[in-house]
Amino acid sequence: MLELSRVSKSFKLKAGIYQAVDDVSIEVKAGAIYGIIGASGAGKSTLLRMINLLEVPDSGTVTVDGHILTEMSDKRLRKERQKIGMIFQQFNLVYNVTVSRNVAIPLELAGLPKRERINRVQECLDFVGLTDKAEQYPAQLSGGQRQRVAIARALANNPKLLLCDEPTSSLDPVTTADILNVLRHINESFGVTVVIVTHEMDVVKTLCSHISVMESGKIIDSFSREDGGFQPAAVSSGSYRDQILGKAGEAHV
Numbered sequence: 001m002l003e004l005s006r007v008s009k010s011f012k013l014k015a016g017i018y019q020a021v022d023d024v025s026i027e028v029k030a031g032a033i034y035g036i037i038g039a040s041g042a043g044k045s046t047l048l049r050m051i052n053l054l055e056v057p058d059s060g061t062v063t064v065d066g067h068i069l070t071e072m073s074d075k076r077l078r079k080e081r082q083k084i085g086m087i088f089q090q091f092n093l094v095y096n097v098t099v100s101r102n103v104a105i106p107l108e109l110a111g112l113p114k115r116e117r118i119n120r121v122q123e124c125l126d127f128v129g130l131t132d133k134a135e136q137y138p139a140q141l142s143g144g145q146r147q148r149v150a151i152a153r154a155l156a157n158n159p160k161l162l163l164c165d166e167p168t169s170s171l172d173p174v175t176t177a178d179i180l181n182v183l184r185h186i187n188e189s190f191g192v193t194v195v196i197v198t199h200e201m202d203v204v205k206t207l208c209s210h211i212s213v214m215e216s217g218k219i220i221d222s223f224s225r226e227d228g229g230f231q232p233a234a235v236s237s238g239s240y241r242d243q244i245l246g247k248a249g250e251a252h253v
């Protein structure tokens, strides 16, 4: 479904070049919920943003659903991006328009006729349980409700892939559990592949079938709980693997 092959990204800072992502390769199978965990500054968000080319890699290739995004024209890329939804820690809603308009915006950009747009907005708001908030403004909603609007917006164009950048880091534990359930429901109901970046151990523990640990711009460990088989860590990721799996290999999702 998704393949990052030897992607790197550096930023020019006053102090010099900073290597945020360093020669990373990952493969995400269709239908997976793939977690990327690591400390602040490890390069997780930069890596995630390279999947839809919000951040253009310096080198390496990004392939989504058989299409090589890194080789596409801008026009083609805009089209392909419609198949990739994204949600953020700070929701990134448009605050001066209503909830329903927020969800409608990607449909307008995709050129969907008005009647179909209205129906699709309603479907998406129904799915996240916010039908009654359609004409409210984001500022009138709680954090969890705002993230639900962002999820509805991300789902509007029926994406095959949903990218989640610290989606629960601004939320309390109860609301976090609630949003994780919505993400699981999207994965199970629509077969949407989910890639989630987080520094919260509980998020990957409860949600993810595959996990990569990131440190200093590199993936230092990757493992899966799906088939009970775990690849040995290239470099020990110590507490992450142990805490996620319990004593290595014993825990199951």
Ligand SMILES: Nc1ncnc2c1ncn2[C@@H]1O[C@H](COP(=O)(O)OP(=O)(O)OP(=O)(O)O)[C@@H](O)[C@H]1O
Residues within 6 Å of the ligand: 011, 012, 018, 020, 038, 039, 040, 041, 042, 043, 044, 045, 046, 047, 199
């Ligand atoms: N646009 C940018 N310009 C300069 N430096 C950047 C830019 N984006 C990210 N960085 C730097 O790259 C490093 C990795 O950032 P990134 O946000 O990918 O890490 P992260 O693991 O997601 O951490 P966090 O959870 O704190 O966001 C950080 O040191 C950050 O300051």
